[in-house]
Amino acid sequence: PPAAPERGVRQEPARRVNFSTVIANIPRAQQQGPTFFSIGAGIGGEILGFIRAGYRFIGAWDICPAATAVLRRQYGKKGVITADINKAFPRRIMPINECDLVTVALQCQCSSTNNYLRSEKDTRFDTGERMLHCAIVLRPLVIVVENVANFRAMTGRFNRAHDILHLAGYHTEDFDLNSVAWTPSSRPRVFIVASRVSDGPLCADLVATGPRM
Numbered sequence: 001p002p003a004a005p006e007r008g009v010r011q012e013p014a015r016r017v018n019f020s021t022v023i024a025n026i027p028r029a030q031q032q033g034p035t036f037f038s039i040g041a042g043i044g045g046e047i048l049g050f051i052r053a054g055y056r057f058i059g060a061w062d063i064c065p066a067a068t069a070v071l072r073r074q075y076g077k078k079g080v081i082t083a084d085i086n087k088a089f090p091r092r093i094m095p096i097n098e099c100d101l102v103t104v105a106l107q108c109q110c111s112s113t114n115n116y117l118r119s120e121k122d123t124r125f126d127t128g129e130r131m132l133h134c135a136i137v138l139r140p141l142v143i144v145v146e147n148v149a150n151f152r153a154m155t156g157r158f159n160r161a162h163d164i165l166h167l168a169g170y171h172t173e174d175f176d177l178n179s180v181a182w183t184p185s186s187r188p189r190v191f192i193v194a195s196r197v198s199d200g201p202l203c204a205d206l207v208a209t210g211p212r213m
Contacts, residue, residue, distance in 0.1 A: 040105035043070040099140040111151040125157045136168040137206050149188035169200030
């Protein structure tokens, strides 16, 4: 339990972070940097990180209305999409050929060590592949895929993610990172960084027909 405050010592209230202020304080030159779109954005942790790194946010996609409400409040309504990626691909409003980078945060439950029923047959892996398809259709120069570290142990699905990106003309590398290197919390994660080197056959197919639902 936390230590009791000393008698007579005034405790400062916890400060809430105003992300709009954070963004406003980023130099304008950085706000006009390379563009990025986030798939499976949640409430925008990766978005804030890329903005701080000098990227320009142009949109995000998540299934959760509460999450996208936060994104619209912090980053504006333009480009934020609330939809089930298994049922729709709103091509008309997607920033095709406008993104330098796309982030894809895959569903972690099917790979997590906390899930004792985890299996490569989990249909949430199929959702993850559709997320990759949607990222490929946007034709960014770079795709950054993130998941829990145990995704690497789901060998068939992990290798398939690499294969999908290869077939779309991307060179891939993967890295293990843990937030404990920068913060008090330990969150081991695996990242796949894919760089476009050509338009592979899968890319042409997906651009022509749209992601496979």
